Structure formats: C-alpha cells, structure tokens
Amino acid sequence: MDEGRYTEWFSKVRDLIWNDLTPYIERVEREGHIPHDEVIPKLASLGLYGCLVPESYGGLGLTVKQYIPVLVELSKMYAGLRGYLHAHVSASKLLEFATEEQKQKLYPGVASGEIQLGFALTEPDNGTGVDISTTAQRRDDTYYVNGRKHLISNCDIADYLMLVCYTDRSKGPEGISVLMLPKGAPGFTWDPVGGLMGCKGAEHGRLNLNDAQVPAENLLGGVEGKGLHHALEALEESRLFIASTSLGTAERVLELSLEYAQQRVTFGKPIATRETVRSYLAEMAMDIYALRTMLADAIAKIDRGERIPAEAAMCKQFGAEAVFRVTDRALLVHGGLGYTTQRDIERHYRDCRINMIEEGTPSIQKTVIARTFLDGYRFPDFGGQL
Numbered sequence: 001m002d003e004g005r006y007t008e009w010f011s012k013v014r015d016l017i018w019n020d021l022t023p024y025i026e027r028v029e030r031e032g033h034i035p036h037d038e039v040i041p042k043l044a045s046l047g048l049y050g051c052l053v054p055e056s057y058g059g060l061g062l063t064v065k066q067y068i069p070v071l072v073e074l075s076k077m078y079a080g081l082r083g084y085l086h087a088h089v090s091a092s093k094l095l096e097f098a099t100e101e102q103k104q105k106l107y108p109g110v111a112s113g114e115i116q117l118g119f120a121l122t123e124p125d126n127g128t129g130v131d132i133s134t135t136a137q138r139r140d141d142t143y144y145v146n147g148r149k150h151l152i153s154n155c156d157i158a159d160y161l162m163l164v165c166y167t168d169r170s171k172g173p174e175g176i177s178v179l180m181l182p183k184g185a186p187g188f189t190w191d192p193v194g195g196l197m198g199c200k201g202a203e204h205g206r207l208n209l210n211d212a213q214v215p216a217e218n219l220l221g222g223v224e225g226k227g228l229h230h231a232l233e234a235l236e237e238s239r240l241f242i243a244s245t246s247l248g249t250a251e252r253v254l255e256l257s258l259e260y261a262q263q264r265v266t267f268g269k270p271i272a273t274r275e276t277v278r279s280y281l282a283e284m285a286m287d288i289y290a291l292r293t294m295l296a297d298a299i300a301k302i303d304r305g306e307r308i309p310a311e312a313a314m315c316k317q318f319g320a321e322a323v324f325r326v327t328d329r330a331l332l333v334h335g336g337l338g339y340t341t342q343r344d345i346e347r348h349y350r351d352c353r354i355n356m357i358e359e360g361t362p363s364i365q366k367t368v369i370a371r372t373f374l375d376g377y378r379f380p381d382f383g384g385q386l
C-alpha cells in the first residue's frame with residue numbers, strides 16, 4: 001500500500017481497535033468465544049483479513065513493516081483478538097505458494113474475510129516438523145488423510161485449514177505437503193480444547209482425520225513435497241509477528257505502569273518517586289527499546305526479500321523473554337491490584353504467556369539460531385560504521 005494511503009488507513013485501524021473492538025474484551029473474557037458474526041464485519045470493513053493478500057487479488061498488499069503496527073496495536077488492546085486475526089493472516093501467507101488457479105479461487109474471499117483460514121501443524125501424538133505422523137494418500141483425484149492435530153486455532157470457523165502432512169513418508173522432509181482441508185470434508189471432525197490460560201476467544205481444537213477426503217486440487221502449489229519449505233518460510237515472517245505481539249503488550253503495560261506509578265501515593269508521595277519503582281520502569285523501557293530495535297532490523301531485511309531464519313527466531317525468543325520480564329515488572333509496580341481483574345495488567349500478564357510457546361518453543365528458536373550460525377551465517381561487518 002502506498003505510504004499516503006497507509007497513514008490514513010492506519011489511523012482508521014487505530015480508531016476501530018480502540019473504539020469499536022474494545023467493548024469485546026469483557027465479553028470474550030467472560031464467554032470465552034469471539035462473537036464472529038459481529039467481529040468479522042468490523043475487521044473486514046478495513047480489509048484486515050487481507051493485510052498480506054496482494055492488491056491485485058483484492059487485498060491490502062501490506063509490507064511486513066506496514067502490517068506489524070496492526071498487530072502491535074491489537075496486542076496493546078486485546079491479545080485474544082490478535083490471536084484470532086493472526087491465525088488467519090499468517091495462514092494466508094502460505095497462499096503465496098499456491099498455483100495461479102488456487103490464488104484466483106481463494107485470495108478474494110480470504111481478503112474480504114468471507115473465507116476464514118487456519119494453519120494445522122501441531123500433533124498430540126508426535127513432535128512438530130518431520131516428526132508429524134498425519135499422512136495423506138492419493139487415490140484418483142482425492143487425498144485420504146489420517147492422523148490427529150491439536151491446538152489448531154480457528155478450527156471452528158475456518159473454511160480451509162492449511163494442513164501440514166506427509167504425502168510420501170519415504171522421502172522424509174521432502175515428502176511433506178500442505179493440503180487445504182475444507183470445512184466439512186467427509187472424515188474430518190474436530191473437538192474443542194477448552195480452558196485456555198489467556199488469549200481467549202478463538203477455538204484451538206483437536207482435529208480427527210479418519211480417511212478425511214481432500215480434493216487433489218487442494219494440494220498447495222500443485223506439487224507434493226514442498227510443504228516443509230513453504231511452512232518454514234512462512235514461519236520466519238510469522239515469528240516476527242509474534243515478536244510484534246510481545247512488543248505491543250510490553251508497550252501497553254509500560255504505559256499503564258507509568259500512569260499507575262504517578263497516581264498511587266504511599267507515605268505521602270507517588271510511588272513513581274521511589275528508586276525501586278523507577279528501576280522497574282527503566283528495566284521495562286530498556287527491554288522495549290531493545291525489542292523495537294531488533295524488530296526494525298529484521299523487518300527491513302525481510303522487506304528487502306532476505307531470508308532471516310536467525311533474526312526471526314531471535315526476535316521471537318527475545319520478544320517473549322522481554323514481555324515476560326516487562327509484565328513481571330508491571331505487576332510489581334501495580335502491587336496487589338495488578339493481581340486482580342480490576343487492572344488490565346492481570347490479563348496482559350496471562351495473555352503474553354503464549355508468546356513463548358506459539359510458533360515454536362525456546363528450544364526450537366535456539367536450535368534454529370545456533371544452527372544458522374554454525375552453518376556459517378555471520379552478522380555483517382560494521383565496516384567502520386554502525
């Protein structure tokens with residue numbers, strides 16, 4: 001999107017988030033479900049489902065640099081809604097690898113929100129990546145899929161789930177593909193997985209695939225064996241999105257802590273005058289500055305078309321650690337009230353715990369970082385200047 005239009009559009013996004021969507025926080029926290037019939041038209045009114053869909057197919061065609069402020073702002077307000085939109089938008093990223101016919105068929109609906117998406121990788125009985133066991137066998141024009149997935153966001157409303165599975169186990173990583181599993185496919189059922197700690201609102205169910213039938217034309221990109229490469233490339237960008245979620249939450253709780261520290265008076269003085277409280281605030285700001293700087297560097301690289309496995313994993317991991325520290329400090333600044341639902345700190349504290357797990361636990365991020373450097377990657381030489 002060109003910069004002039006973007007500035008105007010983003011100010012409308014901010015208004016939508018803080019005026020139209022804020023009332024849903026209390027309702028979703030209480031009921032545990034996003035009222036999709038009300039929320040979808042609101043998000044669709046500004047084209048938010050199509051943030052990463054190219055303009056030529058009816059989307060907004062945002063760069064990563066333009067999309068990240070949307071996630072930051074949503075996370076400042078309510079990570080529950082962020083989680084729901086993120087699952088759709090990140091899954092839409094995979095359509096970059098679709099055939100022209102698949103793009104023509106899906107992109108317009110994905111951009112308008114009429115087609116809802118999710119991404120299905122995690123399994124209850126196996127590890128993630130090459131360890132998955134879900135397998136599809138092609139007979140004539142249909143894939144028959146068997147296996148189980150769980151914790152799959154948006155599985156209740158997704159018209160298509162981007163399902164990562166083996167289409168040929170004998171080929172190892174080169175035998176993994178992505179099938180676009182349609183809602184209501186014969187042999188496909190799902191059960192709810194309830195009781196989330198935070199980030200409430202979206203469904204994260206368990207998929208049961210018993211000879212689930214997927215038309216062969218739903219093979220992403222039309223070629224078997226590319227699934228792992230596609231998923232890993234999409235994950236790079238998506239890890240920056242999780243880091244930006246950490247940033248949004250961290251910035252919001254710093255703001256709330258600054259306000260509270262100046263209002264709360266003990267022994268005749270605002271707690272903001274106390275050295276310990278000031279040190280909490282300073283530590284929060286330092287983490288936020290470091291995360292902003294890392295993200296800015298990684299975003300510039302990815303928008304230039306560079307692959308950034310190490311930077312993406314570092315942003316994701318550092319962001320999660322930073323927002324854990326920042327919400328810890330925010331809780332300390334708020335004292336006992338911060339532990340109650342009277343203050344938003346309580347919700348932000350719970351919501352951000354997912355950032356350490358979603359799209360890869362610390363062991364995965366650190367494995368990726370170490371492997372990239374052991375394979376020869378190095379930070380660029382300063383060459384006399386920063």
Ligand SMILES: Cc1cc2nc3c(=O)[nH]c(=O)nc-3n(C[C@H](O)[C@H](O)[C@H](O)COP(=O)(O)OP(=O)(O)OC[C@H]3O[C@@H](n4cnc5c(N)ncnc54)[C@H](O)[C@@H]3O)c2cc1C
Pocket residue numbers: 087118119120121122123126127128150151152153154196199204354357358359360361362363364
């Ligand atoms: C709210 C929510 C939404 C989610 N949405 C989605 C979604 O839309 N789609 C999707 O596919 N998934 C989704 N997930 C799943 C999420 O991505 C996974 O939970 C996460 O990647 C971790 O995988 P796991 O739960 O299988 O953990 P495990 O792999 O069981 O890991 C448990 C622990 O063991 C460690 N561990 C595991 N294997 C190894 C190893 N080989 N070496 C060293 N340490 C290891 C891990 O680091 C971790 O500390 C969601 C989860 C939640 C909670």
